[in-house]
Amino acid sequence: MKILVADDSRVMRQIVIRTLRQAGYTGHEVIEAENGREGLEKVHAEAPDLVLSDWNMPEMTGIDFLAALRSSGSTVPFGFVTSEGSADMRARASAGGALFLIAKPFTPEAFDEVLAPVLKH
Amino acid sequence: MSAVVAEPSLTDVEMVVEEVWSSFLGAEDPLMIGPPSELQVGWSAAVTVSGEWHGMVSVELPTAMAEQVTRRMLCLDDDGQPAPDEDVADAVGELVNMIGGGVKSLMPGPSALSLPVVAAGRVARPSDVTEVCRFDASWAGSPLVVSVHVQSRTS
Numbered sequence: 001m002k003i004l005v006a007d008d009s010r011v012m013r014q015i016v017i018r019t020l021r022q023a024g025y026t027g028h029e030v031i032e033a034e035n036g037r038e039g040l041e042k043v044h045a046e047a048p049d050l051v052l053s054d055w056n057m058p059e060m061t062g063i064d065f066l067a068a069l070r071s072s073g074s075t076v077p078f079g080f081v082t083s084e085g086s087a088d089m090r091a092r093a094s095a096g097g098a099l100f101l102i103a104k105p106f107t108p109e110a111f112d113e114v115l116a117p118v119l120k121h
Numbered sequence: 122m123s124a125v126v127a128e129p130s131l132t133d134v135e136m137v138v139e140e141v142w143s144s145f146l147g148a149e150d151p152l153m154i155g156p157p158s159e160l161q162v163g164w165s166a167a168v169t170v171s172g173e174w175h176g177m178v179s180v181e182l183p184t185a186m187a188e189q190v191t192r193r194m195l196c197l198d199d200d201g202q203p204a205p206d207e208d209v210a211d212a213v214g215e216l217v218n219m220i221g222g223g224v225k226s227l228m229p230g231p232s233a234l235s236l237p238v239v240a241a242g243r244v245a246r247p248s249d250v251t252e253v254c255r256f257d258a259s260w261a262g263s264p265l266v267v268s269v270h271v272q273s274r275t276s
Contacts, residue, residue: 008236009218011194011211015145018196056218056236083222088231103226104219105144 001119002029002046006039006065007054007081012104016052016081023108024121036060040068043076050118052102055082055089066096077118081106127174128253129224129269135256137223138267141216142260146193150261157257158264163187166213166239167246168221172232176253177270178221179244180213186263187213206241214239220267249273 003020007013013032020028031046033039037060039053051069055062066078078098082089085103093101100114135154142152163184169177182190191197191204191212204212214237225234238244250270258265 009211009215011191011208012215014195056234058236083219084225084234085222086226086230104222105141107144 001049002031003119004031004033004039004042004046004048004051005053006033006036006051006057006062008034008057009054012054012081019106019108019111020115023111023115025111025115025119026121028119034059036062036065036068039065040072043069043074044072048076050115051076051078052081053078055080055084055093063092063096066093066098070097079114126271127228128271129176129227131254131256133227134220134224134254134267134269137220137227138256138258140223141219146190146260153259155257155259157255158259158266160264160266162243164209164213164239164241165244166217166237167244168217168237169235170221170225170228170232171235173230174225174228174232175272176224176228177246177250178217178224179246179268179270180217180220181243181266181268182213183263183265186260186265189261189263190216210239210241224269246270 005013005016017030033042035057053062062080080093080098080101083104090101102110161183162181164187165181167177167179187209188204191209194212218237222234249272251273252268253271254269256267
C-alpha cells in the first residue's frame with residue numbers, strides 16, 4: 001500500500017515514518033508532502049491508500065486539505081497526526097471526514113491502535 | 122476582548138514537556154526537573170495560542186542541546202559535526218509546536234495554534250506580555266527553559 005505523509009516539518013515526517021515502522025507497518029511505500037496543497041496534488045497524481053497529515057501547515061492546512069479532497073470526490077482514508085489534540089479539534093477532524101486523530105507526541109502503540117483497521121502489518 | 126485570562130500550572134507544563142521528552146527524546150537520558158539556571162540561549166522557538174485563551178509558549182536551549190535534540194529526533198549518529206541549521210530550526214520548532222499544542226489543549230478553547238517562530242538566539246517577545254509560568258529542567262547535563270507568557274492585564 002502507499003501512504004502519504006504530509007507535514008511541513010521534515011523532522012516530524014521522519015518521526016512519523018519511523019513510528020510506522022516501529023508499529024510494525026513495514027513494506028509500505030511512503031510518499032511525502034510539505035503542506036496540504038502539495039498533499040492534494042500528490043493524492044491526485046499518485047493515488048495513495050492512506051493519508052497521514054499534520055494540521056497546522058503553511059500554504060494549506062490539514063483541515064483544508066481534507067475538505068479539498070472530499071469536495072473533489074476523493075474518499076482516500078485520512079487521519080491527522082498533529083499537536084492539536086483537544087476535543088474541539090477532534091470534533092472538527094471527525095466532522096470533516098477524518099478517520100482518526102493521533103496527537104503528538106505519540107507512540108508506536110498509538111499508531112497501531114488507529115491504523116490496525118485500515119492498514120496491514 | 123472577551124478572552125479568558127487563565128494560566129497553566131507549573132505541573133501542567135511539566136507534564137506536557139515530560140510527555141514530549143519521553144516520547145521522542147528521553148529513552149536513554151531522562152529529563153531532570155530544575156534547578157533554575159541562567160542558560161546561554163543558542164536556539165529558541167515560540168508558538169502563540171489565540172482565541173478563547175491567548176498565550177505564548179516558548180522554549181530556550183543552549184546550542185549543543187538543540188543539536189543533540191535534532192540528532193535524536195532524526196536518529197542521526199553524533200559524528201562530531203554540527204547539525205545543519207535548517208534541521209536544528211525544524212527540530213526546535215517541532216518541539217515547541219508539540220509543547221504549545223499540549224498547553225493549548227489544557228486551556229479554555231476553542232483557540233488556534235500558530236506555526237512556530239524559531240530563532241538562533243532568543244525569540245523577541247512583545248513588550249505587553251508577562252511570564253506566568255517558567256519550567257526549568259536539564260537534559261543530558263544541559264539546562265533548558267520552557268515558559269508561558271500571557272498579555273498583561275491592563276484593565
